[in-house]
Amino acid sequence: MPTPLELMVRKLRTRSSIGEEAAAVILGLPHVSRIYDPLTYLVREGQGDLDRCSFVVSGQAFRQKLTNDGAREIVSLHIPGDFLDLQQLFLRHADHSVQALTKLTTIDIDRRALRELAMTHPSIGQAMWVDALVEASIYREWLINIGRRDGVTRIAHLLCELAVRLKAIGLGDGRSCELVMTQEQLGDAVGMTSVHVNRMLKALTEAGVIERTGRSVSFGSWERISTVAEFSPAYLHLDLAENNAG
Amino acid sequence: MPTPLELMVRKLRTRSSIGEEAAAVILGLPHVSRIYDPLTYLVREGQGDLDRCSFVVSGQAFRQKLTNDGAREIVSLHIPGDFLDLQQLFLRHADHSVQALTKLTTIDIDRRALRELAMTHPSIGQAMWVDALVEASIYREWLINIGRRDGVTRIAHLLCELAVRLKAIGLGDGRSCELVMTQEQLGDAVGMTSVHVNRMLKALTEAGVIERTGRSVSFGSWERISTVAEFSPAYLHLDLAENNAG
DNA sequence: CGAAAACTTGACCCAACTCAACGAACGTGG
DNA sequence: CCACGTTCGTTGAGTTGGGTCAAGTTTTCG
Numbered sequence: 399m400p401t402p403l404e405l406m407v408r409k410l411r412t413r414s415s416i417g418e419e420a421a422a423v424i425l426g427l428p429h430v431s432r433i434y435d436p437l438t439y440l441v442r443e444g445q446g447d448l449d450r451c452s453f454v455v456s457g458q459a460f461r462q463k464l465t466n467d468g469a470r471e472i473v474s475l476h477i478p479g480d481f482l483d484l485q486q487l488f489l490r491h492a493d494h495s496v497q498a499l500t501k502l503t504t505i506d507i508d509r510r511a512l513r514e515l516a517m518t519h520p521s522i523g524q525a526m527w528v529d530a531l532v533e534a535s536i537y538r539e540w541l542i543n544i545g546r547r548d549g550v551t552r553i554a555h556l557l558c559e560l561a562v563r564l565k566a567i568g569l570g571d572g573r574s575c576e577l578v579m580t581q582e583q584l585g586d587a588v589g590m591t592s593v594h595v596n597r598m599l600k601a602l603t604e605a606g607v608i609e610r611t612g613r614s615v616s617f618g619s620w621e622r623i624s625t626v627a628e629f630s631p632a633y634l635h636l637d638l639a640e641n642n643a644g
Numbered sequence: 645m646p647t648p649l650e651l652m653v654r655k656l657r658t659r660s661s662i663g664e665e666a667a668a669v670i671l672g673l674p675h676v677s678r679i680y681d682p683l684t685y686l687v688r689e690g691q692g693d694l695d696r697c698s699f700v701v702s703g704q705a706f707r708q709k710l711t712n713d714g715a716r717e718i719v720s721l722h723i724p725g726d727f728l729d730l731q732q733l734f735l736r737h738a739d740h741s742v743q744a745l746t747k748l749t750t751i752d753i754d755r756r757a758l759r760e761l762a763m764t765h766p767s768i769g770q771a772m773w774v775d776a777l778v779e780a781s782i783y784r785e786w787l788i789n790i791g792r793r794d795g796v797t798r799i800a801h802l803l804c805e806l807a808v809r810l811k812a813i814g815l816g817d818g819r820s821c822e823l824v825m826t827q828e829q830l831g832d833a834v835g836m837t838s839v840h841v842n843r844m845l846k847a848l849t850e851a852g853v854i855e856r857t858g859r860s861v862s863f864g865s866w867e868r869i870s871t872v873a874e875f876s877p878a879y880l881h882l883d884l885a886e887n888n889a890g
Numbered sequence: 891c892g893a894a895a896a897c898t899t900g901a902c903c904c905a906a907c908t909c910a911a912c913g914a915a916c917g918t919g920g
Numbered sequence: 921c922c923a924c925g926t927t928c929g930t931t932g933a934g935t936t937g938g939g940t941c942a943a944g945t946t947t948t949c950g
Contacts, residue, residue: 444878463788466874471788485780488773493781493879517766527734530776534731535739537783542709542717544791545835549906580928589791594906596930612915628712632690633739795938826896840938842898858947897946907936914929920922 402455402505403427405567409479412566413532413638414525423519427512429505431455434498440482441496448492450506452482457502458578462586463494472587474536475499475560479567484530487513500578532635539633544589547628552588553598554607554627557615562631574616602626648701648751649673651813655725658812659778659884660771669765673758675751677701680744686728687742694738696752698728703748704824708832709740718833720782721745721806721825725813730776733759746824778881785879790835793874798834799844800853800873803861808877820862848872 400408407421416424432452434440440452440459459476473494476482482496487509516523536559543555557575565572577584581599582592590598599615602608607623609616617623624630646654653667662670678698680686686698686705705722719740722728728742733755762769782805789801803821811818823830827845828838836844845861848854853869854861863869870876 461784463784465788465792469792471791473784473787485777488770489777489781489881491878491881493881494784517763517769520763523763523769524734527773527776530773530780531731531735534776534780534783535735537780537787538707538709538719538740540787541719541783541790541835542711544787545717546711546715581930582928591907592929593908593931597906600930632737635735635737635739827898828896837939838897839899839940843938846898891950893948893950895946895948898944900943901941903938903940905937905939908934909932911932912930914927916925916927918923918925920924 401425402429402431402453402503405455405479406453406505409567410522410525410529411638412479413528413635414521415638416521416525420519420521423515424522427507427515429507432504432506434502434504436498436500436502438498438502439495440498440502440504441486441492441494443492443495446491448483448486449509451484451486451509451512452504452506454478454480454482455503455505458499459496459502460499460583460587461494461496470586471589472583473540474533475587477560477563477567478569481526481529484526484533499583528635535633535635549590549594549598550601551626551628552590553584553595554602554623555629556584556588557608557617558624558627558629559634561617562634562636566634566636573620574614577613577615579613647671648675648677648699648749651701651725652699652751655813656768656771656775657884658725659774659881660767661884662767662771666765666767669761670768673753673761675753678750678752680748680750682744682746682748684744684748685741686744686748686750687732687738687740689738689741692737694729694732695755697730697732697755697758698750698752700724700726700728701749701751704745705742705748706745706829706833707740707742716832717835718829719786720779721833723806723809723813724815727772727775730772730779745829774881781879781881795836795840795844796847797872797874798836799830799841800848800869801875802830802834803854803863804870804873804875805880807863808880808882812880812882819866820860823859823861825859 403425407416407424410416454476456478459482460472461474462470462472464470516526543552561572561575564570564575581595585592585595603610606618607626649671653662653670656662700722702724705728706718707720708716708718710716762772789798807816807818807821810816810821827841831838831841849856852864853872854863
C-alpha cells in the first residue's frame with residue numbers, strides 16, 4: 399500500500415524518468431488529503447482562483463460539460479495516479495466541472511509549490527508535461543471514437559482503455575474492468591443514450607466478447623475485444639522508453 | 645507584416661505575459677522556414693524521432709486520425725500562430741497525423757532549443773503550458789460538440805470558433821470566416837457526412853443565420869449565430885488577465 | 891476549354907433516440 | 921433486519937436525425 403506521494407512517483411515513472419533525488423523531493427511535498435463523497439463537485443465550470451492541484455489517490459472522478467438544454471458530456475475519466483487539473487496551474491477559470499464518480503481520495507498540492515517544483519527539477523516538469531500531453535492524446539482518441547465509430551465499437555473501446563489504464567497503475571489484470579459508472583454515465587462518456595449503452599453491452603455479451611456480473615465486465619479474450627474495439631494502446635504512450643527522450 | 649518570430653511573440657502574448665527580455669530571446673531563436681503544399685503530411689501517425697517543433701506562420705493545417713475502415717476524424721484545426729506538436733517536445737511517437745490544409749508556411753525550431761528556452765525563461769515555459777492547455781480545452785469543447793449537439797448547432801459552433809480564433813490573431817473581423825476546408829473536411833471535423841454538412845449549411849442560410857459566397861461565410865448577427873451555436877468563448881481562454889496568474 | 895473535384899439535391903434506409911413499462915438492486919429509516 | 925422508496929438496468933415499439941447512394945450542377949484549375 400503506497401503512500402499518496404509514493405503513488406505519484408510511481409505514476410510519473412510509468413511514462414518518464416524520475417531520478418532518486420527528484421523522487422525524494424516529491425516525497426517531501428506538503429499536501430493535504432481530502433475525501434469526497436460520490437458525485438461531489440471538486441471544481442465547477444466557470445470557477446476561478448483555484449490555488450490547489452489535486453492528485454487522485456483512490457476512487458475515480460470525471461470531467462464534464464453541459465449543453466444549454468442540459469445534456470451532459472463526460473469528457474474524461476480519472477483513476478488513481480491521475481492529476482486533476484494540471485490545468486489549474488496555468489489557467490484561471492475552469493472551462494468544465496470535475497466531479498467524484500465514486501468515493502474519492504485525493505491529495506491537494508499548492509499550485510505554487512508544484513510550479514516551483516517543476517521549475518527547479520526539470521525531470522519533474524517534463525513528467526508533468528508528458529502527463530498533460532497524454533491527456534490531450536486521450537481526448538483525440540475519444541474524438542475519433544465518438545465522431546466516427548459505431549455503438550458497439552465505442553463501448554468496447556472505452557472498456558479496453560479503462561482496463562489498460564487501470565492495469566498500468568497496478569489495478570486490475572487488464573483482462574477485465576470493474577465498471578464503476580452507471581450506464582447513463584457510460585453513455586455520457588461516449589455520446590450515447592443509456593438505453594443504447596445497455597443494448598450495446600447486451601450485443602457484446604451475446605457475441606461472447608465480454609461477460610458481465612453486475613457492473614464488472616471481463617473480456618473473453620483480449621485479442622477479441624481489442625479487435626472489435628479497434629483498440630491500439632499507442633495513444634496512451636505507456637512505453638517509458640518512448641517518452642521524454644533527448 | 646510581422647516576421648515569423650514576431651508573430652510567435654504576439655501569439656504568446658495573447659494569453660500570457662512575456663517580458664521584453666524574453667521576447668528578445670524568442671526573436672533570436674534559430675529557425676528554418678518551410679513551405680508545404682496543400683494536403684502534404686507534416687507528421688504521420690506512428691512516426692517517431694521528430695526533432696523539430698513547427699509553428700504556423702500562414703495558412704492552415706489539421707490533425708487527423710483514421711479508423712480501421714478508413715473513416716477520418718479531423719481532431720483539430722490550426723491557424724497562424726499555433727504551435728504544431730508541442731507534443732513532439734516530450735513524446736516520441738506521433739499518435740496522429742498532421743497535414744497541411746492550404747498552402748502552409750511554418751518555421752521549425754529545434755526541440756532541444758525550445759525545451760532549453762522553456763527552462764531558462766519561465767515566462768516562456770508558462771506560455772507554452774498555457775498554449776497546450778488551451779488546446780486540451782478545445783478538445784473538450786469539440787467532444788461535447790460532437791457527442792451531444794445536433795447538426796446545425798455543431799456546424800455553427802465550428803464557424804464561431806474559427807471566426808473568434810482568427811480574429812484573436814488579427815485575421816478576419818470575427819463576424820465572418822473564410823472557410824478554407826471542403827465540406828467533406830468540415831464533416832470530418834464535426835463527425836458528419838459531407839452531404840449532411842451541406843444540408844446544415846443550407847439550413848443555416850435559409851434561417852438567415854449565415855450568408856455564403858463560395859466558401860466564405862458571413863454571420864448576419866453575432867448574437868444570432870452564437871445563440872444557435874451555443875457558443876461561449878470562455879473555453880478559448882483568450883482573456884490574458886485570466887491566465888498565467890500567481 | 892475540358893477534366894476533375896467540390897457542391898447540391900432527392901429518395902431511401904438504418905443506427906440510435908424517445909417513450910414507456912417493468913424488474914432488480916440498493917440504501918435508508920423504522 | 922425488514923419494508924419500501926428510489927435509482928438503475930432491461931426490453932419493446934415506434935420515430936427520426938443523419939447516413940447512403942446516386943444523379944446532376946457548379947467551380948476550380950491545368
